[in-house]
Amino acid sequence: MTSSVPWSERLSTGTEAIQDDVVRWYQDTRRGKAYVPAMIWGTLQTEAYATVILGQVVDFLGVPNDVPAGVAKRMQRQEVLYDGAHHYDVVLGEQALYTNIGGAEVMRPQVERLLRELRLDSLTLGILPTTAPVDLFPVPGFNVYGDGDRVHVELVSSSVDVTEQSELALYDKAFAALSSAASYGDAAEELLRKAHSFWTSAPPQG
Template structure:
């Protein structure tokens, strides 16, 4: 079964309530999975990066501007990385390291943050190189919380709970993960991106 809720309905009071809902979901799910081809996973975002993202959401959807409160909630969600009770398997596309969110300074700080946390016991982080051969047609970003998948569409948030559909998302994630670089090889991609933003004006 799938359930779609329009963002303008879900975010009718602003971003904070939804961010708090995500915090609760993360706290209740000991193990999570995320695939993001073109942006940084929210639980690894710096405050500056998240401020740009949520500001864009507010402007695009025309919802009440409580972006600062939404960012504060997103920062609280990141505690799960350090509490010793949660584990996350995350795959980013290399493009996520180059999508300009906020300019060079924000991107440098963001990549430094990832390099700082990449070896956390709670985190397995892979990066799919842009030129990688992937045994999977290009797919959108998604997050998995146990037996539930959440997909952020342009107009709505989609929650997938039908077991057969969830199984396809697991299969897709496994293929993206297989194509990703981990450990030192992933750090090399991060450092190359950091050097790019060093040289950007």
């Protein structure tokens, strides 16, 4: 089964309520997966990065502006990385390290956080190099929740939840292809340090 809910409906009261839902999804998922091609996975975002992202959501969709509350909930959801009860396999596209969210003053600390968290016991973090050959056509980002029984995909106008077993199997297959092409460990660290050097030398935004 696939269900779609417009963002205008999900965010009708602002960003905090939906973050409550996401906190619960992460707490209920002991082993999760995520592929995020062009931005930083929400559970690894710094407070400054999340503030810019949620501000853009509010401005674009015209929903109530409760960004500080939404950011606070996003930070709360990150507790699953440190409680010893969860593990997440995450593949970030290398583009995510360069997509300009708030300028160098936001991006440099964000990449520094990724460097600090790269070898967390609760995290398997891969970086998919821009030029890496992947045995899969380009696909949008997705999150696997509920220990594999639900996939969440975010579109421009709506969010989509997939629960049909045959469809879930395709997402598992896609994640396997993406993760097999990604760089891990020292190779991932090298890509992160390259991005950090870029943002260190980049001029301030504005």
